[in-house]
Amino acid sequence: MNDRILRHILLPALAPILFLVIATTPVDVLGCRNRGLLAIAIVLLSVIAGLGLAVAGVRGRMRGDPAANWWATSALILAVPAVLLILFA
Secondary structure: OHHHHHHHHHHHHHHHHHHHHHHHOOHHHHHHHHHHHHHHHHHHHHHHHHHHHHHHHHHHHHHOOOOHHHHHHHHHHHHHHHHHHHOOO
């Protein structure tokens, strides 16, 4: 159970945390362009990973795999940076 929480909750939660760290970093530290490029890169990678995990979850659900809900949870967590980018922009 702990391995699932680590893989499906804590590791995907690093993307929103990293996005928030970049978004709240002062402009003097990284500059506007670098902050924006880093934020977009994080969002792009998390969306691509989230789509892959969503596909894995759908495939698992079609097979009747009870672990499919963990993949869906990971996909939802990885969607958070994209939502935050829309809200902050």
